[in-house]
Amino acid sequence: MPTEWPPQVRALARATAEETGAARLSPIKKNREEIMTNRSVGAAFGAVLACASLPAAAQDLPDTMVWTSYDVGSAGYAEASAIADAFGKEYGTRVRIQPSGSGIGRLQPLLQGRADYAFLATEAFFVSEGVYDFATSDWGPHELRAVAGRPAGITLIAAGDAGIDTVADARGKRIAFVAGNPSVNVKCEAILAFGGLTLDDVEVITFPTYASAMSSMTRNESDATCTTPTTSQLYELAESPRGIYYAPLEPDNEEGWAKLLKVLPIMSPSEEDVAAGLAEGETAKMAAYRYPVVTTTPDKSADAVYAFIKALDETYDLYKDGTATMRRWSLDRAGRPAIDLPFHEGAIRYLREIGVWTEEDDAWNEKRLERMNALVEAWGSFKDGHSDLSDEDFAAAWMARRNEIVASLD
Incomplete structure (x- = not known):
């Protein structure tokens, strides 16, 4: 008061x-x-x-907003559109969505102040770490904040006749990767680590497109891959003579999860009940990552973010049936770690008010902030001291330095 x-x-x-x-x-x-x-x-x-x-409420949403998302036709665009429609119906807020097929295209408007929020994939984590496309002198690690993120399941998905009952059984097998798609490939690397494997322990087969990689098992050009369990090509695999199998990521396998999270610390155990070839009533033990991740900048006001996530919560009934997975936007699932970025203080305020946010979540968030801040701080001096290197050598040197910093935080 x-x-x-x-x-x-x-x-x-x-x-x-x-x-x-x-x-x-x-x-x-x-x-x-x-x-x-x-x-x-x-x-x-x-x-x-x-x-x-009252503190900032959903009624305090601005009259207009700009969001970025994946291309038209993607799950991210469909979900952003459904939420935008709900905001318009409930509060009269007009949302313009800018779609882009690249992570850089989704991030630049946000970082330049031309977009309020971005519905991102794993590039949210990549840009916070300065890796892959962002391991260049023009990018490097950036501070961003998560508002919420819908869980999506992933595991090692194998052809039923490949002899892969556990992740460890993938040793020596053909694993389908996607050219130029670190978002998919790094998740597979992390999942292989769960079974004590590295890329040197398997035969990596790289395919030019995501679709060709996902359909490669049906053509007997690979034995397994890592992806979400509802990808259309997996339904074809499930109906093929090879069949389909989900290598389990058991939640009680502490050693396996420690190895997985060392590669990619943005996932958590998940049980999926919607998957190609999965009988009704059955579940598969997978990892959950977040897609889309609603992302904003740390200087976005706490009241504005509070109003956004409150609106996301209050309009849930209007958009929850927009796609098969949108029910996962309920904040007891979408408003908890692990996620690609630290949560914004405005989101935490609301999540704490509704009884979702815990002391354990606070500890996770502080650790994630510490990691991001250490990388951002190291970037400035590193960039100044390596400006004479070629792009390739610069990226390699930064990745080595980044790995040192991350290791020092463990």
Whole structure:
């Protein structure tokens, strides 16, 4: 509660005092009682009081917003569109979505202040670490914040006849990777680590496109790959003579999870009940990562982010049936770590208010902030000291330095 009335409340109280012949404003408590019992202005005062005394609420959404997302036709674009439509219906907010097929194309408008939020994939993690496309002198690690992120399942998915019952059984097998797609490939590297394997322990077969990699098992050009369990090509595999099998990532395998998270610390155990070839009532033990991740900058005001995530929560019933997976936007799932980035303080405020955020989540967030801050701090001096290197040598030198920093934080 504010220590004094905001200007619009004081003006209304003053007008009421003048009408009743009062000489001055009464103390706050007495003034509230007098005005609220004055039938001629009570309703109006109550409305102003409600708006003035509450923290940022969903009704405080701006009239217009700009979001970025994956291309039209992607799950990210479909989900962003469904949420934008719900915001428009409930609050009258107009959202313009800028689609882009590249992580850089989704990030630049956000970092340049031309977009309010970005619905990102794993490039959210990559840019915070300065890796892959962002291990260049033009990029490097950037500070960003997560608002929420819908869980998506992933594991090592094998042809049923490949003899892969556990991740460790993938040793020596043909694993399908996608050219130029670190978002998919690094997850597979992490999942292989769960079984004690590195890329040197398997035969990596690189395919030119995501679709060709996912369909390669059906053509018997690979034995396994890592992807989400609802990819269309997997339904074809499940109906093929080879069949389909999900190598389990058991949640109680602490050693396996420690190895996985050392490669990619943004995943957590998950049980999936919607997957190609999975019988009704069955579940598969997988890892959950977040896609899309609603991302913003750390200088976005806490009140604005509070209002956004409150609106995301309050409009859930309007968009939850927009796609088969949108029910996972419920904040008890989408508002908890692990996720690609530290959560924004405005999101944490709301998540704590509704009883979702825990002390354990606070500890995770602090550790994630420490890691990001260490990399951002190291970047400045590293960049200045290596400006004479070629792009390739610069990236290699930065990755070595980045690995040193990450190892020092363990």
